[in-house]
Amino acid sequence: MTLINLAFKSIINRKASVLLTLFTIAISVMLLLSIERVRQEAKQSFSSTISGTDLIVGARTGDIQLLLSSVFRIGHANNGLSWHSYEYIKAQKGVAWTIPISLGDSHKGFSVLGSDENYFEHYRYGNKHPLSFAHGRPYHNAQEVVIGSEVAKQLHYYLGQKIVVSHGMGNTSFHHHDDNPLVIVGILEPTGTPVDKTLHVPLKAIEQMHGPKHTGTHLIGRKSHDDAHDHDHDHDHHRHNNEALNSQPGDLVGKPKQITAFLMGFESPLYTLQVRRNINTYEPEALSAIMPGVTLRELWGMLDIVEKILMLFSGVVVLISLLGMLTTLLSSLNQRRRELAILRSVGARPHHIFTLMTSEAILITALGCIVGLTLFYSLIFIGKGVLQAQFGISITLSMLNSYELLLLGVIMVSGTVIGAIPAIRAYFYSLNDGMSIKV
Amino acid sequence: MIQISDLTFSWPGQSTPTLKINNLHIKKGEQLFLHGPSGSGKSTLLGLLAGIHTAQHGTIEILNENLAALNDAKRDKFRADHIGTIFQNFNLLPYLSPIDNVLLGCNFSKRRQANLKAINITAEAQALKLLNELGIDEDTQHRSVNELSIGQQQRVAAARAFIGQPELIIADEPTSALDADNRDIFIKQLFEQAEQYQATILFVSHDAGLASLFDRKVSLKDINGASL
Numbered sequence: 043m044t045l046i047n048l049a050f051k052s053i054i055n056r057k058a059s060v061l062l063t064l065f066t067i068a069i070s071v072m073l074l075l076s077i078e079r080v081r082q083e084a085k086q087s088f089s090s091t092i093s094g095t096d097l098i099v100g101a102r103t104g105d106i107q108l109l110l111s112s113v114f115r116i117g118h119a120n121n122g123l124s125w126h127s128y129e130y131i132k133a134q135k136g137v138a139w140t141i142p143i144s145l146g147d148s149h150k151g152f153s154v155l156g157s158d159e160n161y162f163e164h165y166r167y168g169n170k171h172p173l174s175f176a177h178g179r180p181y182h183n184a185q186e187v188v189i190g191s192e193v194a195k196q197l198h199y200y201l202g203q204k205i206v207v208s209h210g211m212g213n214t215s216f217h218h219h220d221d222n223p224l225v226i227v228g229i230l231e232p233t234g235t236p237v238d239k240t241l242h243v244p245l246k247a248i249e250q251m252h253g254p255k256h257t258g259t260h261l262i263g264r265k266s267h268d269d270a271h272d273h274d275h276d277h278d279h280h281r282h283n284n285e286a287l288n289s290q291p292g293d294l295v296g297k298p299k300q301i302t303a304f305l306m307g308f309e310s311p312l313y314t315l316q317v318r319r320n321i322n323t324y325e326p327e328a329l330s331a332i333m334p335g336v337t338l339r340e341l342w343g344m345l346d347i348v349e350k351i352l353m354l355f356s357g358v359v360v361l362i363s364l365l366g367m368l369t370t371l372l373s374s375l376n377q378r379r380r381e382l383a384i385l386r387s388v389g390a391r392p393h394h395i396f397t398l399m400t401s402e403a404i405l406i407t408a409l410g411c412i413v414g415l416t417l418f419y420s421l422i423f424i425g426k427g428v429l430q431a432q433f434g435i436s437i438t439l440s441m442l443n444s445y446e447l448l449l450l451g452v453i454m455v456s457g458t459v460i461g462a463i464p465a466i467r468a469y470f471y472s473l474n475d476g477m478s479i480k481v
Numbered sequence: 482m483i484q485i486s487d488l489t490f491s492w493p494g495q496s497t498p499t500l501k502i503n504n505l506h507i508k509k510g511e512q513l514f515l516h517g518p519s520g521s522g523k524s525t526l527l528g529l530l531a532g533i534h535t536a537q538h539g540t541i542e543i544l545n546e547n548l549a550a551l552n553d554a555k556r557d558k559f560r561a562d563h564i565g566t567i568f569q570n571f572n573l574l575p576y577l578s579p580i581d582n583v584l585l586g587c588n589f590s591k592r593r594q595a596n597l598k599a600i601n602i603t604a605e606a607q608a609l610k611l612l613n614e615l616g617i618d619e620d621t622q623h624r625s626v627n628e629l630s631i632g633q634q635q636r637v638a639a640a641r642a643f644i645g646q647p648e649l650i651i652a653d654e655p656t657s658a659l660d661a662d663n664r665d666i667f668i669k670q671l672f673e674q675a676e677q678y679q680a681t682i683l684f685v686s687h688d689a690g691l692a693s694l695f696d697r698k699v700s701l702k703d704i705n706g707a708s709l
Contacts, residue, residue: 048577055576384572388641389561389589391554 045394049401052381056374063370064410070363071414071453074356075446076421080429081352082445083437085342091235092305092334094166096314099123099131099321100303102328106344109337112143112303115153115236119145122300127327131306134320136313139164141305144248144298149207152193154241156248156301158294162188164307167235177201178228183292184246188228192238201226207243207251227289246296306331360453364460367406371399371464379471386472396469403461404454411450415442482649482681483507483530488539489707490529499525501706502539505699509648510679512672514694517701518687526701527653527685531564532556544648562592565642569654571634573626579637580622583608586641593645604644611640615670631658635667643674650675652684656691668694 053060092113100108101121110116122144132140141164144156155161162180165173178201181188187207189199199205204223224243232238308314314333321331382395390398419439426437442450485505491498500522507513517523528534529541532548541548544563551559565586573582587593587604597607612622615636621629629637635655642650652671656664668684668691675682684695692698 051576051581052574380572381574384574385585385589387566387568387572388585389557391557391561391589394589 045397046401046405048385049398049405052378052398053402053405059370059374060406063367064406064413066363066366067407067410067453067457068413068417070356070359071411071450072417072421073359074449074453075414075418075442076425077352077356078446078449079418079422079437081349082443085349087234088342089335089338090168091338092167094164094170094307095305095334096308096311097306097318097321097331098303098334098337099306099329099331102330105330105332105337106341108303108330108332109334109341111145112305113236113334115145115155115240119302122302123304123329124300124327125298127324127329128301128304131317131321131324132304134317136308136310136317138307138309140307141165142245142295142298142301143303143305144245144300145302147207147248147251149193149205149241150197152190152197152239152241153236154207154243154248156243156245158245161242165237165305167233167237171233173233173237174231176229176231178226181227181242181244181294182289184244184250184294184296185224185292186227186244186289187224187247188230188242189226190230190238190240190242191232193241194229199226199229201229205241207241207247225289244294244296245298245301246293249296249298360456363410364407364453364456367403367457368460368463371403371461372467375464375468375471378468382468382472390472392469392472395472396465399465399468400458400461403465404458407454407457407461410457411453415450482509482511482544483683484540484542486540486542488529488536488541490525490534490536490538498537498707500529500536502526502704503706505704507681507683509681510675511697512675512682512695513684514692514698515683515685515701516687516689516692516698517685521701522705522707523685523687523701524653527651530651530683531560531566558590561590563647564649564651565644565647567635567638567642567650567652567655569657571638573634573637573641575625575627577626578623579612579617579626579629579633579640580605580608582626582637583611583640583644586643587645590645593647596646597644600646607644608640611643611674612637614674615640616666632663632667635659636670639667639671639674643680646678646680648680650680650682652682654686655684656686657688664691665694 098108098112100112100119101123103120107117108119111119128140128142131137139160141160142157145153147154147156159180162173167173175188176191176194178188187205193199203226205226206223224247230237306317308317318331318333321329382398385395385398386392422437422439426439429437483506485502487504488500488502489498490500515523515526517526525534529536530543530548532551535549543559546559548556548559573579574585577585584604587597587607594604597604602610609622613619617633617636617640621633626634626637635658639652639655642652650671656667659667671682671684674680684691
């Protein structure tokens with residue numbers, strides 16, 4: 043019978059306290075891995091919000107503010123840039139494509155983004171993924187709207203439905219452009235980016251909402267009427283569906299004076315710095331051009347402290363669970379003195395006792411890690427839907443990466459080191475107690 | 482086998498010695514009954530024999546090895562290799578089966594394992610053989626140690642002392658929990674085991690009634706020159 047075998051049988055004999063210790067370690071391993079995995083995936087999905095765009099151009103402002111307002115729809119741009127400047131820069135040498143963006147309106151808490159057909163053609167996220175449609179198609183004229191997956195899901199919108207877009211951000215607004223109902227012609231696939239929570243309309247639709255013809259004040263009181271109206275549509279939306287999707291192509295851009303920002307792609311990345319310098323020194327208007335990748339990294343750097351606090355917390359949880367194991371091992375040591383003395387009396391040397399005690403700690407830590415891993419994967423399996431829906435973080439059930447393996451390794455080593463403390467005490471006990479079995 | 486000469490032992494801080502033995506010789510294969518009422522220095526002598534205590538004066542030689550001359554590790558090894566001990570309270574590990582408890586006896590001694598190899602038997606087979614000969618049937622061999630009767634536990638403890646054929650068996654009051662009939666049977670079984678390979682038995686008890694079963698009896702009171 044080997045020592046490991048002996049350690050195992052001894053553990054089985056004290057299963058209640060050992061199981062409790064094991065479970066504490068398992069939970070801490072699960073917590074650590076989950077927090078780390080969510081952190082990594084959040085970082086990943088954060089930096090994959092936009093890709094393939096070489097420059098984002100807006101009115102002169104802070105880099106991060108421009109990125110937040112144009113890509114994340116957080117905050118708002120103080121100024122727009124003139125359509126004239128947009129047309130001018132667009133015509134520069136090396137520009138492959140541009141996507142104009144007009145923000146500032148909202149629909150039931152979701153942002154409304156005005157653009158043109160280039161948006162669906164050139165916008166990229168994640169690993170240069172284009173936007174794809176779950177249902178329907180891009181807009182063809184100023185009476186059509188394409189909605190993100192979350193918008194469709196939360197508001198239970200369907201193709202062919204007519205909706206009203208209001209002026210200003212927020213859930214309630216004093217203006218309702220209710221004489222400009224838009225037809226939903228497309229619903230995008232989930233992307234895990236702010237696109238999911240956006241309604242996409244042609245620039246012309248934005249212009250129409252704000253046009254002089256519609257500046258009259260409409261009170262929110264009209265809304266109940268709208269709802270009733272919407273309700274009527276519910277009954278026959280299939281008919282509407284076909285009717286709407288067969289619409290005539292029309293002008294998407296109109297004659298905008300201003301847009302919020304625009305995204306640019308170049309024929310070669312070599313143009314990026316040159317054009318950026320030109321834009322930043324553009325005379326007629328004060329503009330800023332940012333490289334999204336660089337600014338994303340800057341932004342994530344600002345969130346560094348949150349990241350560090352999260353790591354600290356999970357580290358402390360692991361530490362507490364290991365200290366818990368130490369407490370259990372030390373307190374059981376007194377009860378085990380007789381057991382250890384018996385082993386001594388049948389010829390076990392103090393170093394055998396030491397090995398027995400450390401192998402027990404290693405066994406508990408290893409089993410704790412395995413159970414913790416199982417819990418971790420179960421948690422991810424159960425929680426990934428919620429994370430995707432609530433926070434737009436997509437988590438995959440992938441194998442452990444090298445960083446996570448390293449974390450497990452650190453836990454194993456710490457468990458072993460901590461297990462050595464009672465083992466050393468037992469070693470000296472057995473030296474002193476010798477063969478006399480007193481307890 | 483055992484040679485004690487001019488031994489004086491006193492506990493630290495005590496001026497009068499607890500043990501003072503001029504000469505005690507135990508031959509190989511002998512079955513010695515050491516009678517010692519409580520307080521006669523019995524436990525102290527056993528402690529000295531096991532090498533837990535060291536005498537201030539005189540020598541103890543077991544198998545011609547002076548215990549005092551060995552360091553702790555060597556003494557541990559010597560004890561594990563050459564001495565099997567049967568305790569008053571058995572000292573079985575409750576979480577091991579009777580067989581595993583017996584196997585513990587040779588688990589930590591390469592010499593005892595080698596002894597078994599020399600007589601061409603595996604440790605498991607030897608454990609089963611010992612248990613059978615000591616009257617633990619197969620059914621009992623697989624039960625939990627806690628479910629065994631006191632007599633059965635003592636037999637398991639005896640089997641553990643004998644496995645791997647250590648030269649010296651020290652039995653410290655092993656029969657105090659047994660009734661007279663069981664006690665006599667148990668002692669006879671010990672002798673049978675010892676005779677199989679000429680083991681020496683040092684049987685210590687306060688119960689003078691057992692003396693008649695042994696070849697030789699020594700009263701610790703008589704040989705202990707310390708004034709108690």
